[in-house]
Amino acid sequence: MAFLGSMNLAITLLVAVALASIIGTVLQQNQAYGDYLMKFGPYWFEVFRALGLYDVYSAPWFLAILGFLVASTSACVIRNTPGMIREMSDYRLHAQEKSLRGMHEHAEWQVPMSVEAAAIEGRRVLSEAGFDLREKRVSEGYLIAGRKGALQRLGYIFTHVAIVIILIGGVLDSRIWLALKEMSGQLKVETRAVPLSQVPPESHVSPDNPGFRGNVNVPEGEKSSVLFLNVRDGYVVQNLPFTIEVKDFRIEHYINGMPKSYESDLVIHDPASPDQPVEQTISVNKPMIYKGHAIYQASFGDGGSRLGMRSWQLRGQPGVGQGIQGAVFQDIPFTLMGERYTLELNDFRLFNINPVQDESGKVEQKNFGPSMVFRMRDAAGQAREYENYMSPVVMEGRPVFISGVREKIGEPMRYLYLPADREGSLDTFMAYFARLHDAERVGSAVQVMLEEINPEAAKLPAASESIRTMVSRFVEGGYDAIGSDLERRVPQEQLQQAFETSMRVLQTVLGRAYVELMEERGVQDFGAADERFLADAVTAINALALYGSPIYLQMTSFEQIQASGLQITKSPGKGVVYFGSVLLTLGVFMLFYLHPRRAWVLVRKEDVGARVLFATTSHRKSIDMQQAAGQLHETLSERLVGARRIESGTTVAQP
Amino acid sequence: MSATSDVMPQPIGQHAAERSVRALDILWLAAVLVAGFGTLAVFGDQMDGYEIGILIGATLSLAAFGWFWRSVRGLTLAVAVLSAIALWRYGAHFGDQLSVGLEALSAVQGKDFFLKFLVSSQSAIMWMSALYVGATFTYFLALLTRAEYIGRIASVLVWSATAFGFTGLMARWRESYLINVDYGHIPVSNLYEVFILFAVITALIYLFYEGRYRTRNLGGFVMLVISAAVAFLLWYTFDRGANQIQPLVPALNSYWMKIHVPANFIGYGAFALAAMVGIAYLIKHKLGGDGENDRLPKLAVLDDLMYKSIALGFGFFTVATILGAMWAAEAWGGYWSWDPKETWALIVWLNYAAWLHLRLTKGWRGTPMAWWAVVGLFVTTFAFLGVNMFLSGLHSYGTL
Numbered sequence A: 001m002a003f004l005g006s007m008n009l010a011i012t013l014l015v016a017v018a019l020a021s022i023i024g025t026v027l028q029q030n031q032a033y034g035d036y037l038m039k040f041g042p043y044w045f046e047v048f049r050a051l052g053l054y055d056v057y058s059a060p061w062f063l064a065i066l067g068f069l070v071a072s073t074s075a076c077v078i079r080n081t082p083g084m085i086r087e088m089s090d091y092r093l094h095a096q097e098k099s100l101r102g103m104h105e106h107a108e109w110q111v112p113m114s115v116e117a118a119a120i121e122g123r124r125v126l127s128e129a130g131f132d133l134r135e136k137r138v139s140e141g142y143l144i145a146g147r148k149g150a151l152q153r154l155g156y157i158f159t160h161v162a163i164v165i166i167l168i169g170g171v172l173d174s175r176i177w178l179a180l181k182e183m184s185g186q187l188k189v190e191t192r193a194v195p196l197s198q199v200p201p202e203s204h205v206s207p208d209n210p211g212f213r214g215n216v217n218v219p220e221g222e223k224s225s226v227l228f229l230n231v232r233d234g235y236v237v238q239n240l241p242f243t244i245e246v247k248d249f250r251i252e253h254y255i256n257g258m259p260k261s262y263e264s265d266l267v268i269h270d271p272a273s274p275d276q277p278v279e280q281t282i283s284v285n286k287p288m289i290y291k292g293h294a295i296y297q298a299s300f301g302d303g304g305s306r307l308g309m310r311s312w313q314l315r316g317q318p319g320v321g322q323g324i325q326g327a328v329f330q331d332i333p334f335t336l337m338g339e340r341y342t343l344e345l346n347d348f349r350l351f352n353i354n355p356v357q358d359e360s361g362k363v364e365q366k367n368f369g370p371s372m373v374f375r376m377r378d379a380a381g382q383a384r385e386y387e388n389y390m391s392p393v394v395m396e397g398r399p400v401f402i403s404g405v406r407e408k409i410g411e412p413m414r415y416l417y418l419p420a421d422r423e424g425s426l427d428t429f430m431a432y433f434a435r436l437h438d439a440e441r442v443g444s445a446v447q448v449m450l451e452e453i454n455p456e457a458a459k460l461p462a463a464s465e466s467i468r469t470m471v472s473r474f475v476e477g478g479y480d481a482i483g484s485d486l487e488r489r490v491p492q493e494q495l496q497q498a499f500e501t502s503m504r505v506l507q508t509v510l511g512r513a514y515v516e517l518m519e520e521r522g523v524q525d526f527g528a529a530d531e532r533f534l535a536d537a538v539t540a541i542n543a544l545a546l547y548g549s550p551i552y553l554q555m556t557s558f559e560q561i562q563a564s565g566l567q568i569t570k571s572p573g574k575g576v577v578y579f580g581s582v583l584l585t586l587g588v589f590m591l592f593y594l595h596p597r598r599a600w601v602l603v604r605k606e607d608v609g610a611r612v613l614f615a616t617t618s619h620r621k622s623i624d625m626q627q628a629a630g631q632l633h634e635t636l637s638e639r640l641v642g643a644r645r646i647e648s649g650t651t652v653a654q655p
Numbered sequence B: 001m002s003a004t005s006d007v008m009p010q011p012i013g014q015h016a017a018e019r020s021v022r023a024l025d026i027l028w029l030a031a032v033l034v035a036g037f038g039t040l041a042v043f044g045d046q047m048d049g050y051e052i053g054i055l056i057g058a059t060l061s062l063a064a065f066g067w068f069w070r071s072v073r074g075l076t077l078a079v080a081v082l083s084a085i086a087l088w089r090y091g092a093h094f095g096d097q098l099s100v101g102l103e104a105l106s107a108v109q110g111k112d113f114f115l116k117f118l119v120s121s122q123s124a125i126m127w128m129s130a131l132y133v134g135a136t137f138t139y140f141l142a143l144l145t146r147a148e149y150i151g152r153i154a155s156v157l158v159w160s161a162t163a164f165g166f167t168g169l170m171a172r173w174r175e176s177y178l179i180n181v182d183y184g185h186i187p188v189s190n191l192y193e194v195f196i197l198f199a200v201i202t203a204l205i206y207l208f209y210e211g212r213y214r215t216r217n218l219g220g221f222v223m224l225v226i227s228a229a230v231a232f233l234l235w236y237t238f239d240r241g242a243n244q245i246q247p248l249v250p251a252l253n254s255y256w257m258k259i260h261v262p263a264n265f266i267g268y269g270a271f272a273l274a275a276m277v278g279i280a281y282l283i284k285h286k287l288g289g290d291g292e293n294d295r296l297p298k299l300a301v302l303d304d305l306m307y308k309s310i311a312l313g314f315g316f317f318t319v320a321t322i323l324g325a326m327w328a329a330e331a332w333g334g335y336w337s338w339d340p341k342e343t344w345a346l347i348v349w350l351n352y353a354a355w356l357h358l359r360l361t362k363g364w365r366g367t368p369m370a371w372w373a374v375v376g377l378f379v380t381t382f383a384f385l386g387v388n389m390f391l392s393g394l395h396s397y398g399t400l
């Protein structure tokens, strides 16, 4: 007890909690264990896990420190309270003359006044200074005892009791209930990502769980009667005593595209009252309370929007498109040229506000329109992430289809720009791409070209053959492929020149092929725009070599379905904590701004006049106290007409 | 001004004796109440319950504030007049259009004399910055030369800087609506705005003690920390364009913010003041402590001031943290999530709790406590700035 209540322990604990709390702020808490493993490597991962660093604030050792703090504070209060209560109710009328003289701040006068007159002055001075007084007769005189700010002691009690109350309330709202269930073996943490239906009963928590806080995403028009509580590297399912239906979800944007507010129309279906569902709209900062459950608008996301797509083959039969249907969160397996792939649709975004520089170089926020995010996973399990925009975006004056790609999460996206044709569609580009894969057509283009520039060479099949292979190298592997091929065949010193020739030839063939395509499509007014289209198309084909996906997915239609991110809490301790907080606030201000003081005036009859002994003290020594004592002493000696000081305590400020 | 060597705190409002002053007191109350409840009468129907509550609360506390601390009245008047000029100029250009868009606004700010050079939030803030920095030098000059009148000039500079600071916030408030009705909000929502708040509140707390302890010789030290804030503010403005008015993220769109943030900054301000007094203490201690006619107050007085200021800070920081918790309970569904910002608030709070206990129950005084107060400022600064810079969390809006 003495140890628990000791100040040293208290201060040690305060500092200890502070230091321990830092950990959780520098190491991100409750992340997926895989991420930690990657960060720290297997050894430290284990060490940190053992120390509970991934959820410090519910680690046993941390809770133990908090426990000590409660114990220590309680011990402290228990030890000090009785004395303080006693002191608050006591005016110290029994104070002895000796003890008053012994006080640090005291003074004594000889006055030519009657005892009564002196006593009256004494009373007046003290009560004017705000003391409330008690007095008693002593042998041939009076003892007047005053005190003020006694409630400061109450402030101490409030403050410290409040700490205890708040921490207890905190415990009620903590993970303790889950921990208990887990320890008693009633609860198993689910670590697999499986559909709700497959989560075993021992990973469900019954609705009577006294306190919890969890999240659930409910798509528009759907219902949920469970929550997911993340626990370490897994989760448990919290069953609710009612079903929440999200009838509608709405989001408003500021003109710069930032979300301004979002809200959900909720319907609560309660088996206890099946025929009258409760309807309410919640929004950020405006939660709903139902039967002790607080339902918050926490976030929003996609609820499985339906997407219409056109999948353009980049390998196999390049440029051949085929319509497919899908929905966000759906995985679509397919096979192409004997290779198995999985298309994982991850997200749909209606707005994409991005900063873009216009010709004048000034940056403005521009809406790129809808986009879809997906992963393309190969048989080996390797995946790349893509973000494809639905409609062409005007970049440097020409419309392009944008597709972002990255190997790893967190990497910046690299972008592929496919030029849109006059109708704003991909068809021309894909047709051109297909054409370049078509050996026959390329062959004829090459022939025509050779006839024009070099009839001799046109006669040798080898010449046109080698040009054809160069073109197919290009469409498969871009300029690099051609470069590395030359490096293999051409001696170093001629490499540069050979490369330039090849490029010239290549460009001509590509141009030729494009013109033929235009002619087939009956385009007469072949103009600058088409020139640029060709240039862009060639750049794009070169880039496609690094694109990594066997198909190009073009979003053609969508039906957005949003999901409302709800957080639902049941916190039995909230009231307790709030009560404690009020108590704490009161207590702290009482402690700081009530200045406890006691003062005495002892009047004794003398042969002539009277003797007045004044003393004042406080358990809180401070400059203000001294000064107030000084003023009190001063006024008193002024009031005591003709007083002659006998002696006075050293520290009382001399008037 | 050897008077400073043995200053004693003046009980507030003690010298409120003369009759003329009484009349002024009444006048003040009348003015504030009329202004406050006048506003309520005019705009009341456009406000919701909380806004009305906040308006009434603000009115009453301002009334009380000025009643007990006269100098606040001059400040209030100055801010009122300057803000009125700003509103008048904007009114002159835009009539009663609520919103005109950024281009129109900047155009007018560029060509209207008053706005360009005085009372648009941007120029008011620049005035504030310049005046605070000026005050810093002036205070130190006064300290070196022991020239009373230079000290007085310094105080005037601080008062005016503070007036401009508040004006800047007022103007910014109006401007946020002018840019876009949706954007409109009280400017206490992002790092840029709260830095201004920090400067003016710290200055006010200092000015209060300057009057109370009748010494100007601590001014330089306190203004140092304010100048640092100003320096950051300028870097933040010119390097990051942080002065652009941004709309509120949904979570911030809450009446709690309007009381949580100011309460917090009274705390930060008081802690900063304590730290600077601590530095003054350490310097004086190093120079041999109390002497015959030294410039700085007695060590005991500095120590006491340090305590008072930390106590003040602790009180308001407690309130602010509690308000923050209640806000979090509404915005995120839990009054405590161990989010870095929350956690660091707790760390700061515990740190000062330990400080108070050592001083009070162990009777520690002087050098160690001064050092601790200084360290405390670093902890506080991290909680207030470092967290937003280095740690991710729910509070991620305020980021640099």
Ligand code: HEM
Pocket (backbone or CB within 6 Å): A004, A005, A006, A007, A010, A014, A069, A072, A073, A074, A076, A077, A156, A159, A160, A163, A588, A591, A592, B311, B353, B356, B357, B360, B361
């Ligand atoms: C988080 C925990 C605590 C907080 C926030 C806290 C807060 C405070 C505050 C604000 C004061 C007033 C300081 C002043 O007036 O300058 C105080 C005083 C005091 N505290 Fe604590 N305290 C805590 C824990 C403890 C513990 C564990 C003990 C027991 C050893 C304790 C013992 C005291 C004592 C003896 C005083 C002096 C009261 C007086 O003389 O008026 N405190 N505390």
